[in-house]
Amino acid sequence: MFRCMLVRSSSSAKQSLMRRNLSSGSVPERKVAILGAAGGIGQPLALLMKLNPLVSSLSLYDIANTPGVAADVGHINTRSEVVGYMGDDNLVKALEGADLVIIPAGVPRKPGMTRDDLFNINAGIVKNLCSAIAKYCPHALVNMISNPVNSTVPIAAEIFKKAGMYDEKKLFGVTTLDVVRAKTFYAGKANVPVAEVNVPVIGGHAGVTILPLFSQATPQANLSGDVLTALTKRTQDGGTEVVEAKAGKGSATLSMAYAGALFADACLKGLNGVPDVVECSYVQSTITELPFFASKVRLGKNGVEEVLDLGPLSDFEKEGLEALKPELKSSIEKGVKFANQ
Ligand SMILES: NC(=O)C1=CN([C@@H]2O[C@H](COP(=O)(O)OP(=O)(O)OC[C@H]3O[C@@H](n4cnc5c(N)ncnc54)[C@H](O)[C@@H]3O)[C@@H](O)[C@H]2O)C=CC1
Numbered sequence: 623m624f625r626c627m628l629v630r631s632s633s634s635a636k637q638s639l640m641r642r643n644l645s646s647g648s649v650p651e652r653k654v655a656i657l658g659a660a661g662g663i664g665q666p667l668a669l670l671m672k673l674n675p676l677v678s679s680l681s682l683y684d685i686a687n688t689p690g691v692a693a694d695v696g697h698i699n700t701r702s703e704v705v706g707y708m709g710d711d712n713l714v715k716a717l718e719g720a721d722l723v724i725i726p727a728g729v730p731r732k733p734g735m736t737r738d739d740l741f742n743i744n745a746g747i748v749k750n751l752c753s754a755i756a757k758y759c760p761h762a763l764v765n766m767i768s769n770p771v772n773s774t775v776p777i778a779a780e781i782f783k784k785a786g787m788y789d790e791k792k793l794f795g796v797t798t799l800d801v802v803r804a805k806t807f808y809a810g811k812a813n814v815p816v817a818e819v820n821v822p823v824i825g826g827h828a829g830v831t832i833l834p835l836f837s838q839a840t841p842q843a844n845l846s847g848d849v850l851t852a853l854t855k856r857t858q859d860g861g862t863e864v865v866e867a868k869a870g871k872g873s874a875t876l877s878m879a880y881a882g883a884l885f886a887d888a889c890l891k892g893l894n895g896v897p898d899v900v901e902c903s904y905v906q907s908t909i910t911e912l913p914f915f916a917s918k919v920r921l922g923k924n925g926v927e928e929v930l931d932l933g934p935l936s937d938f939e940k941e942g943l944e945a946l947k948p949e950l951k952s953s954i955e956k957g958v959k960f961a962n963q
């Protein structure tokens with residue numbers, strides 16, 4: 623049994639309201655909840671969200687160790703009030719009033735495992751957390767990080783449908799790390815400043831289902847077919863590269879926290895009405911025959927405003943697109959089946 627644990631970074635609600643009003647001007651109040659906040663991703667993600675001026679309330683939930691993380695992050699002199707919650711009984715408080723829920727809860731890979739090998743443990747964790755979201759903050763945007771994303775997003779959708787509150791515009795699989803990697807690897811080969819690089823990544827978030835579209839990369843560089851093939855493979859295997867380098871001590875956490883913070887920031891900007899916020903994400907989609915697919919998405923006040931077309935693909939990318947469909951389809955079906963059994 624977990625004891626109720628709650629750590630507040632301020633002594634009184636009145637003081638914190640005054641501080642927020644003073645520091646934030648007319649920026650809307652936004653509560654962001656991180657579920658799995660004491661983990662390898664959760665902690666640096668909590669730090670990065672504490673640095674985000676769009677956040678007024680940061681709610682950190684985990685089954686263990688959240689009081690320490692909340693006390694630590696809460697001392698940082700930025701806008702948001704930080705509260706740490708631990709244990710099932712406190713999930714309601716962690717979620718109530720949330721505008722955005724980020725989920726990095728669950729086990730990471732070890733060398734030799736695929737993301738799908740995490741399904742047996744993580745599917746149940748995601749199912750329980752999404753049932754709570756359906757009850758306590760049904761209008762929140764949900765950013766799903768827990769793997770296997772190709773299945774956990776369909777699980778979340780099914781749980782939300784059963785609860786009668788599913789809004790496909792509000793559910794996102796976070797694939798930003800694939801984009802971050804594609805940009806980094808491409809900039810290295812194209813010898814262009816990485817800050818100027820853009821590369822869409824489509825499909826899903828596991829192995830060959832990750833398909834970077836280097837033919838649409840900007841700035842364009844005249845890279846050979848062999849180099850593009852190698853860049854594609856490195857992007858697809860980026861997660862495994864980190865898992866192997868960490869040699870049993872987990873998977874990507876720091877780069878994922880960065881990517882998760884970027885995507886959350888884009889979601890908050892969309893909610894706040896900033897125009898033309900476009901990021902790649904794994905969402906409910908009709909742009910292929912698959913019900914969930916990652917592509918460029920325009921974010922708005924209600925979440926997904928528009929799922930953008932794939933645009934022109936090279937022959938190599940067209941082949942990659944066809945090749946990824948069977949695996950992605952079966953991962954989606956596995957998630958749907960699990961949620962409905
Ligand atoms: N979408 C993506 O691009 C990426 C996804 N991931 C995935 O993110 C997940 C988390 O990875 P790490 O942070 O490295 O793992 P971790 O093991 O360091 O942290 C996971 C945290 O989740 C917590 N947790 C477990 N059950 C929970 C529950 N029911 N409610 C709340 N919290 C719970 C644990 O106590 C732990 O603190 C993994 O599934 C991993 O595969 C990792 C990297 C990239």
Ligand SMILES: O=C([O-])CC(=O)C(=O)O
Binds near residue numbers: 731860862
């Ligand atoms: O590879 C893993 O298991 C974690 C992950 O999703 C990534 O780093 O892209």
